[in-house]
Structures are given as C-alpha cells and as structure tokens.
Amino acid sequence: APPAPAAVPAPAAGPGPAVAPVPVPVTGTWTPGGSPPATGTGIRTSVVRVSPETMPYLLDHCFFPQRAGWPDVADRWPVVPATTIVQHLMDTARRAAPGRVPVAVHGARFEEWLTATPAVDVQVTAEPVAPDRLALSFGPRARATVELAAGYPAPPPDRWRTDPAGERAPSHTAAQLYGERWMFHGPAFQGVTELSALGERHIRGIITAPAAPGALLDNVGQLLGYWIMATRTERTVVFPVGMREMRFHGPHPAPGTRVACLVRITSLTDTVLEADVQLSVAGVVWAELRGWQDRRFDNDPHTRPVERFPERNTLSEARPGGWSLVHERWPDLASRELIMRNSLGGAERSEYAKHAPRGRRQWLLGRIAVKDAVRQWLWDHGEGPVFPAELRVHNDDVGRPYVTGVHGRELPPLDVSLAHRAEAGVAIVRPHTPAPGPGIDIEEVTDRDPQAVASVLGADELRLLHGLCAATGDSEALWFTRFWAAKEAVAKAEGTGFGGRPRDFVVLEATLAGDELTVSGRLERAYAVRCAPAANPPGLTDRAYAVAWTTGPLGPTGIPHEEE
Structure with missing residues (x-):
C-alpha cells in the first residue's frame, strides 16, 4: 500500500472567528485524536448573538432591496448565509480541539432561514462522536460533523479539467452580476470578479476572497446560482440546503486572494440542484466541495424583474380600462414567503401572520394587486422608483381599503378598490373624489344552483339574464358571473359591500358583448360598469373569470363623472 500522505502543518494562527462566542460551562473533557467519551459527556456549548450589530456584514446579505436610507432593516431581511454558519461550526471545532485544524465538514444540513432581525441568541453545541470528529449544531437550524487533524493533508489533489469546446462566454460580466442585481449581495459578499466560462453542466469563474466570514464559499453559491439563471428560465431561485462533504487542503485564503472556482453540475431536478466544486489558489487545489445541494424555488420569467428591481416593476399586469391583474405564480409555501417579504412592510407582515393559512394566499394577492396599481398610477404621473x-394598505371601519405612504413617502389623495378569487387578484385606483367609486370585483365563471341565482337577482334581472343568454348564446354561468361581479363592484364603490342584501344593487341593462352594464346602487341611481374576461395562465388551475369595475356613478349627461 502507498504510504500515507504527509500532513501540512497547521498555521500558527488561523482566520479569526466569525463572531466572538459567549462561553457556556463545558460538560466533561475530550482529548482530540483519542476515543470519544460516552454520549452526553465532552459536550461544549457556546452562544452566538446574531444581529446586525454583532454581524454588520449581514447588512450586505439582505434578500430584498429597499430605498436608500430605509430605516427598517427587517424589511431588507438580513439572512445568515449557510456558508457563514459553516464557518461558525468550524471555528467552534477549532476552539474545542486546540492544536488541531478543521480539514473537512461532513453532512452539513440547513433546516430553515436564520435572520438577524429580530436579534437572536443561537446555542452552538459540539459533541465528540469519533476520533477527531465533532458533531456540531447551530441551534435547531443547522448541523454538521467537522473532521480535525494535526495539519492539512498533502499533496493536494489534481485540478479538474474542462473541455474548451464545450464552453461559451457568459452573457454577463462579473460587474453586471451585481450592478444589474442578478445577485442580491452587497459589497461584503461581492467576491465574483470574473465569469470565465459557461458549459452545459459547469461554470468557471474567479472569486476574489472577501473578508466577511463564510463569504468566499457564499460566492461559490453565487456562481452556481448564475449557472441556473443563465441556462434555465423557470425555478431559477436557489438556496443551499446541504453539503455532503467539504474538504480543505490548506488554510483559508487571505482577503484579496484570487481563487479559481470550477462548479460541475451533478444532478438537476425540478426541486434540487446538486454540484461538486473545486477551488484553487495559484494553480494549487485549496478545497473540494462534493454534494453541494441547492433547493429550487418557484419563479418564472414574469416574477424575475420584480425580484431584481422591485422599485421599477410589478407582479401585476396593467389591463385596458385602468386596472391591474395579478396571478399567483408562486404556489409552494417557501416561494410564497419570498414573494410576501418582497411585497409587504413590517406592519403588513404582522397582519399577514394573523390570518389563517388558507386565507393568507388571497389576502396577499389583494395587497400585491393594489400596491402595484398605486405604483403604476404614480409612475404614469411622473413618479420615480417606488x-x-x-406603501401600506389599510382598511377603514367598514372594511374599505385605502393606501398610505411609509417612512416619508407622500401620496396624493387616492381611492382604491381590490378583489381576489382563487389564484387571481385585481385592483383599481383613481384620484379621490367625494362621489362613490371606484369599485372592482373578480368572480370565477362557474355553474350556480337556481336557488343561489334567485337569491342574488330580482325578477327583472332574471328576465334580462335569460334574454341575454338567448340573444348571445353565452351560458347562464357566464352572464350570471358578469351580473354578480358588476353588482359587487358597485357595492364596493359605495363603500358598503352587499351587507347580505345583493338585491339592493340591480343590473338595469347590458350590452350584448357583456362588456358594459348599468347597475343601480343604494346611493346612486346608475353606475356605468365595465366587464372583461380573465383566465389563469398555463401552469395554474384552469379557471375563467369575469372582472367588473366602475369608476363611479353616471353624471347628468349619462356618462361616468370621471369621464365628464
């Protein structure tokens, strides 16, 4: 058998810890290299304070951009990178075994986001489980086993090779990666300084080692993230959930060191992206990471502009007639969490959390739709990024929505209305007037039983409904849905809703095309209501909707006050 490789002596002083821990009394003792003590002995614990004050570099690892000088850090959502957690675990292992260095990390798993707002104290636990191995946990959120040795193994492995014929130049530069917000990272985590080559199953680049703890390996994840964005159009948001093995062949490169990175894709499914990684300094392999596993989150080309530049883009689509329509293109819970945090401020997130899980989805759709409608109105009238x-959406004492500015954002007087049904949300905004309006509603086109129809429509409306069905050939389900949505839109314009009495609102007439209806209300004798079809996009449950909206009552000349 070949002789065992010689060991590279450990440096006299390794890189500093990610953050100074608060020591907790140690139970038992352990001699590195010897047999591990019985379970429950030799356990070391310490506490790490996670906050923007103790870890200021996390202000450059915030998922969501906000206006410059934004005072609420929680709205930016500073999250501890998985690789920073790994650095904490390695630092803990180093302190637990003086004279030894961490040479590998095995079975790292990341169970949930760890955010820095509000501040949290995390207990880090290290327990010997084998000679030169410590099982570590970072609170309930992460765990791994760290392997220790007297020095780094030598010689390092050979560098991996790639076939230039299977590579192409990336479409972006490293500067564009950050300047165009393909990555959310701030300066402390902006380590990719060259995008060298892109292949069908690999990517190469140069990382200039940042100083922030864990930032060098975080940039590996950025290269992997760029690969999937450059080669796929859907489910391109990825975050680490595990790493099978991370093996190191020397001390951590000093800040400013150029590190060559080669990422090889080993598996890609709808939910998981896996890769192996090799990192080299001056032509010598420093580290190999095997089984890097990212989870893929739901997103599609419609949501990507909002993820990058939320101040200039909307999830909603502006529709003819001056209203907005949004579809829920984020069906899974984790993706919805990201959309929610990009759309809501702190007070609204608290409201969201108070809703029952089944009600949160449509509540969120309504908030997104009305915020998008207001922002689109502001942009149409010359406003810059918002x-x-x-913006914060409130409800008055009778449930009518209204919108205010937050942290210095001033709004003109505006009236808004919103509605949601199944996977769709709609909203409309107009300048404030003392008259009723605007109002909007969306309803799914579906068959109703005769009792339900009769409870909503009076005798004259039923005759009108049946006459329109006969004249147009359209189904009763479609015409009833138009009537229902039109009546609901007027009820919202008057600020009351049906209040259990839908017959108080009466459809007086409708065009054969079904795009214009006249409806009487409680406060005004006639409103002009417009109606348009909508449908879920591919990938969502097949549904057809009727959307009805009014901007207010008819004026003396028989046209809406707004148009007069």
Whole structure:
C-alpha cells in the first residue's frame, strides 16, 4: 500500500472567528485524536448573538432591496448565509480541539432561514462522536460533523479539467452580476470578479476572497446560482440546503486572494440542484466541495424583474380600462414567503401572520394587486422608483381599503378598490373624489344552483339574464358571473359591500358583448360598469373569470363623472 500522505502543518494562527462566542460551562473533557467519551459527556456549548450589530456584514446579505436610507432593516431581511454558519461550526471545532485544524465538514444540513432581525441568541453545541470528529449544531437550524487533524493533508489533489469546446462566454460580466442585481449581495459578499466560462453542466469563474466570514464559499453559491439563471428560465431561485462533504487542503485564503472556482453540475431536478466544486489558489487545489445541494424555488420569467428591481416593476399586469391583474405564480409555501417579504412592510407582515393559512394566499394577492396599481398610477404621473414596502394598505371601519405612504413617502389623495378569487387578484385606483367609486370585483365563471341565482337577482334581472343568454348564446354561468361581479363592484364603490342584501344593487341593462352594464346602487341611481374576461395562465388551475369595475356613478349627461 502507498504510504500515507504527509500532513501540512497547521498555521500558527488561523482566520479569526466569525463572531466572538459567549462561553457556556463545558460538560466533561475530550482529548482530540483519542476515543470519544460516552454520549452526553465532552459536550461544549457556546452562544452566538446574531444581529446586525454583532454581524454588520449581514447588512450586505439582505434578500430584498429597499430605498436608500430605509430605516427598517427587517424589511431588507438580513439572512445568515449557510456558508457563514459553516464557518461558525468550524471555528467552534477549532476552539474545542486546540492544536488541531478543521480539514473537512461532513453532512452539513440547513433546516430553515436564520435572520438577524429580530436579534437572536443561537446555542452552538459540539459533541465528540469519533476520533477527531465533532458533531456540531447551530441551534435547531443547522448541523454538521467537522473532521480535525494535526495539519492539512498533502499533496493536494489534481485540478479538474474542462473541455474548451464545450464552453461559451457568459452573457454577463462579473460587474453586471451585481450592478444589474442578478445577485442580491452587497459589497461584503461581492467576491465574483470574473465569469470565465459557461458549459452545459459547469461554470468557471474567479472569486476574489472577501473578508466577511463564510463569504468566499457564499460566492461559490453565487456562481452556481448564475449557472441556473443563465441556462434555465423557470425555478431559477436557489438556496443551499446541504453539503455532503467539504474538504480543505490548506488554510483559508487571505482577503484579496484570487481563487479559481470550477462548479460541475451533478444532478438537476425540478426541486434540487446538486454540484461538486473545486477551488484553487495559484494553480494549487485549496478545497473540494462534493454534494453541494441547492433547493429550487418557484419563479418564472414574469416574477424575475420584480425580484431584481422591485422599485421599477410589478407582479401585476396593467389591463385596458385602468386596472391591474395579478396571478399567483408562486404556489409552494417557501416561494410564497419570498414573494410576501418582497411585497409587504413590517406592519403588513404582522397582519399577514394573523390570518389563517388558507386565507393568507388571497389576502396577499389583494395587497400585491393594489400596491402595484398605486405604483403604476404614480409612475404614469411622473413618479420615480417606488418600492412595495413604501406603501401600506389599510382598511377603514367598514372594511374599505385605502393606501398610505411609509417612512416619508407622500401620496396624493387616492381611492382604491381590490378583489381576489382563487389564484387571481385585481385592483383599481383613481384620484379621490367625494362621489362613490371606484369599485372592482373578480368572480370565477362557474355553474350556480337556481336557488343561489334567485337569491342574488330580482325578477327583472332574471328576465334580462335569460334574454341575454338567448340573444348571445353565452351560458347562464357566464352572464350570471358578469351580473354578480358588476353588482359587487358597485357595492364596493359605495363603500358598503352587499351587507347580505345583493338585491339592493340591480343590473338595469347590458350590452350584448357583456362588456358594459348599468347597475343601480343604494346611493346612486346608475353606475356605468365595465366587464372583461380573465383566465389563469398555463401552469395554474384552469379557471375563467369575469372582472367588473366602475369608476363611479353616471353624471347628468349619462356618462361616468370621471369621464365628464
């Protein structure tokens, strides 16, 4: 058998710890290299304070951009990178075994986000489980086993090779990666300084080692993230959930060191992206990471502009007639969490959390739709960038929505209305007037039983409904849905809703095309209501909707006050 490789002596002083821990009394003792003590002995614990004050570099690892000088850090959502957690675990292992260095990390798993707002104390636990191995946990959120040795193994492995014929130049530069917000990272985590080559199953680049703890390996994840964005159009948001093995062949490169990175894709499914990684300094392999595993989150080309530049883009689509329509293109819970945090400010997130899980989805759709409608109105009238968190949607005593500015954002007097049904949300905004309006509603086109129809429509409306069905050939389900949505839109314009009495609102007439209806209300004798079809996009449950909206009552000349 070949002789065992010689060991590279450990440096006299390794890189500093990610943050100074608060020591907790140690239970038992352990001699590195010897047999591990019985379970429950030799356990070391310490506490790490996670906050923007103790870890200021996390202000450059915030998922969501906000207006410059934004005072609420929680709206930016500073999250501890998985690789920073790994650095904490390695630092803990180093302190637990003086004279030894961490040479590998095995079975790292990351169970949930760890955010820095509000501040949290995390207990880090280290327990010997084998000679030169410590099982570590970072609170309930992460765990791994760290392997220790007297020095780094030598010689390092050979560098991996790639076939230049299977590579192409990336479409972006490293500067564009950050300047165009393909990555959310701030300066402390902006380590990719060259995008060298892109292949069908690999990517190469140069990382200039940042100083922030864990930032060098975080940039590996950025290269992997760029690969999937450059080669796929859907489910391109990825975050680490595990790493099978991370093996190191020397001390951590000093800040400013150029590190060559080669990422090889080993598996890609709808939910998981896996890769192996090799990192080299001056032509010598420093580290190999095997089984890097990212989870893929739901997103599609419609949501990507909002993820990058929420202050200039909307999830909603502006529709003819001056209203907005949004579809829920984020069906899974984790993706919805990201959309929610990009759309709501702190007070609204608290409201969201108070809703029952089944009600949160449509509540969120309504908030997104009305914020998008207001922002689109502001842009149409010359306003510059407006982030979603700069607006807050309230409800008055009777449930009518209204919108205010947050942290210095001033709004003109505006009236808004919103509605949601299944996977769709709609909203409309107009300048404030003392008259009723605007109002909007969306309803799914579906068959109703005769009792339900009769409870909503009076005798004259039923005759009108049946006559329109006969004249147009359209189904009763479609015409009833138009009537229902039109009546609901007027009820919202008057600020009351049906109040259990839908017959108080009467459809007086409708065009054969079904795009214009006249409806009487409680406060005004006639409103002009417009109606348009809508449908879920591919990938969502097949549904057809009727959307009805009014901008207010008819004026003396028989046209809406707004148009007069």
